[in-house]
Amino acid sequence: MGRIITPVRVKDVTIGEGAPKIIVSVTGRTPDELRTQVDALSGRPVDIVEWRVDFLAALDDTPAVTDQARTLAARLGGRPLLATCRTSHEGGEATIEDDAYADLVVALAESGVVDLVDVEYRRDERAVERIVAAAHARNVAVVASNHDFDGTPAKEEIVSRLRAMQALGADICKIAVMPRTPADVLTLLDATRIMHESHADRPLITMSMGGLGVISRIAGQVFGSAATFGMVGAASAPGQVDASELRAVLDVLERSR
Numbered sequence: 001m002g003r004i005i006t007p008v009r010v011k012d013v014t015i016g017e018g019a020p021k022i023i024v025s026v027t028g029r030t031p032d033e034l035r036t037q038v039d040a041l042s043g044r045p046v047d048i049v050e051w052r053v054d055f056l057a058a059l060d061d062t063p064a065v066t067d068q069a070r071t072l073a074a075r076l077g078g079r080p081l082l083a084t085c086r087t088s089h090e091g092g093e094a095t096i097e098d099d100a101y102a103d104l105v106v107a108l109a110e111s112g113v114v115d116l117v118d119v120e121y122r123r124d125e126r127a128v129e130r131i132v133a134a135a136h137a138r139n140v141a142v143v144a145s146n147h148d149f150d151g152t153p154a155k156e157e158i159v160s161r162l163r164a165m166q167a168l169g170a171d172i173c174k175i176a177v178m179p180r181t182p183a184d185v186l187t188l189l190d191a192t193r194i195m196h197e198s199h200a201d202r203p204l205i206t207m208s209m210g211g212l213g214v215i216s217r218i219a220g221q222v223f224g225s226a227a228t229f230g231m232v233g234a235a236s237a238p239g240q241v242d243a244s245e246l247r248a249v250l251d252v253l254e255r256s257r
């Protein structure tokens, strides 16, 4: 059950239709590390590659960042590229003012080689609006995001954050929260179900992080999550499962639906 979802198509991948998509992050701090990580994805079940731009040493050199995006995109063998600058407010490496954050994400959206950009919807409202407008002007999909590494908010709060992302014009709404108890994992899953069944008209990506939350990464599609973050080598968040193992479990669940 669920409302009509407008799927998001990036290159050959349609998010929000069919089996959940696997996103794997690359987190290299140098061009060499990034190249090694991207090459390790070859032949692995990875639908979309997330570049965690915040791990890069020199974030203030925008042309160098967009050059790196170009180099990466060329090595992905046609897979879509999601560019994410995760700030320290949400568990990332980047300590960056909201204006500089918007400048960087807009430059990535306008680079012509990025298919999706992540936007932390709680950054300054004008910065967020600027990113959404620039991305959409270039046909780049916007993944609005929110992270809670300290705990799991109430169900109503999770739904309200996802609805706020939708209202901002995101194409995909994503939330990652940290469980302390099994009940917290159920809270995230039920919030996903409620959002999917009653409010969402676009794809959601939700996860409960850490070891307790792994069930949400492999079974999220049952409740309305359209994609899941897996890993090849290094994880970019606690609880990520190896992409090949993830694909096998996702396929079992998908076949039985």
Ligand SMILES: O=C1C[C@@](O)(C(=O)O)C[C@@H](O)[C@@H]1O
Pocket: 025, 050, 052, 084, 086, 118, 145, 147, 174, 176, 207, 209, 229, 236, 237, 238, 240
């Ligand atoms: O937003 C997310 C989800 C994530 O935090 C996870 O829990 O898998 C991993 C991040 O790299 C990504 O940007």
